[in-house]
Amino acid sequence: MSYKKITPTPVAGNIWFQATMTLPAKGRGCHLITEHLEKVKELEQFKVGLCHILLLHTSASLTLNENWDPAVRQDMEMMLDKIAPEAGVSYTHTCEGPDDMPAHVKSTMIGS
Numbered sequence: 001m002s003y004k005k006i007t008p009t010p011v012a013g014n015i016w017f018q019a020t021m022t023l024p025a026k027g028r029g030c031h032l033i034t035e036h037l038e039k040v041k042e043l044e045q046f047k048v049g050l051c052h053i054l055l056l057h058t059s060a061s062l063t064l065n066e067n068w069d070p071a072v073r074q075d076m077e078m079m080l081d082k083i084a085p086e087a088g089v090s091y092t093h094t095c096e097g098p099d100d101m102p103a104h105v106k107s108t109m110i111g112s
Contacts (some may be wrong), residue, residue: 027076
């Protein structure tokens with residue numbers, strides 16, 4: 001994980017922080033990113049705030065969910081695969097592989 005810091009700037013007595021983060025590539029599935037966000041030490045200066053995350057990938061999405069039980073991620077992936085399966089559907093967009101169009105469907109449903 002790497003990130004590029006843009007210096008916090010006071011705006012009418014408030015502080016904001018902006019960074020660009022690059023996460024390691026992962027295969028299809030539901031993955032945690034909490035550990036990567038926790039490595040951004042500049043975030044420790046904030047007690048209350050709002051975090052905006054923009055994902056620059058067209059066939060991936062971000063969602064908030066519980067992390068206590070890893071089975072939640074397994075069940076989420078199972079349900080998403082049932083809603084947008086790779087096999088048994090006649091997708092017309094197939095030039096990027098059998099998993100690409102289902103990934104677009106899933107990211108559209110969840111948002112990012």
